[in-house]
Amino acid sequence: MFKTNKIKYTAYVAASIDGRIAKDSHSLNTWTSEEDWNFFQHAISKVDVVVVGMNTYKVVEKRLKKRKTIVFSSKYNSIKTIGSVTFLNPAKINFQKFIKQNDFRNVAILGGPMVYTYFLQNKILNELFVTIEPCVFTTGTPMFSGIKFKKHKFILQSVKKLNQNGTLLLKYKNNAN
Numbered sequence: 001m002f003k004t005n006k007i008k009y010t011a012y013v014a015a016s017i018d019g020r021i022a023k024d025s026h027s028l029n030t031w032t033s034e035e036d037w038n039f040f041q042h043a044i045s046k047v048d049v050v051v052v053g054m055n056t057y058k059v060v061e062k063r064l065k066k067r068k069t070i071v072f073s074s075k076y077n078s079i080k081t082i083g084s085v086t087f088l089n090p091a092k093i094n095f096q097k098f099i100k101q102n103d104f105r106n107v108a109i110l111g112g113p114m115v116y117t118y119f120l121q122n123k124i125l126n127e128l129f130v131t132i133e134p135c136v137f138t139t140g141t142p143m144f145s146g147i148k149f150k151k152h153k154f155i156l157q158s159v160k161k162l163n164q165n166g167t168l169l170l171k172y173k174n175n176a177n
Contacts, residue, residue: 011109020140035162047108113145134166
């Protein structure tokens with residue numbers, strides 16, 4: 001059987017109606033629905049590795065201990081691995097080369113905003129799943145942040161209502177891929 005070298009990068013985001021993904025960078029995501037949690041757990045059970053930023057890692061560290069995880073952090077100049085967790089600075093380490101060397105084919109991007117922005121800026125984000133929870137924060141952590149860059153267009157692939165409260169699951173494909 002022919003083996004493809006294509007790597008799939010998929011971001012998973014839970015957001016409020018106003019596009020906030022957390023109250024702040026140190027808060028646990030306890031405001032999302034059970035249906036979102038079930039979708040998320042099922043989806044990431046099929047990936048080879050997850051990628052998070054240091055703040056996200058600190059918040060969900062216990063949940064990631066048994067999963068192959070890459071943590072983006074500016075603190076490191078080289079790759080540091082502790083158990084199933086690899087810490088690296090994508091400004092110092094060629095991230096895509098690292099992914100290929102480790103034969104990862106399905107990569108889940110779990111946040112935060114700087115991590116999502118990295119994948120968008122580097123044009124390696126293939127899919128984006130956004131769960132919209134029916135709440136408004138008015139302040140908090142945005143989905144994307146960092147330096148300004150050009151507009152990126154996505155194509156809506158599907159919309160699914162997850163529960164009676166109005167939680168929506170949106171699936172987008174990056175129009176550039």
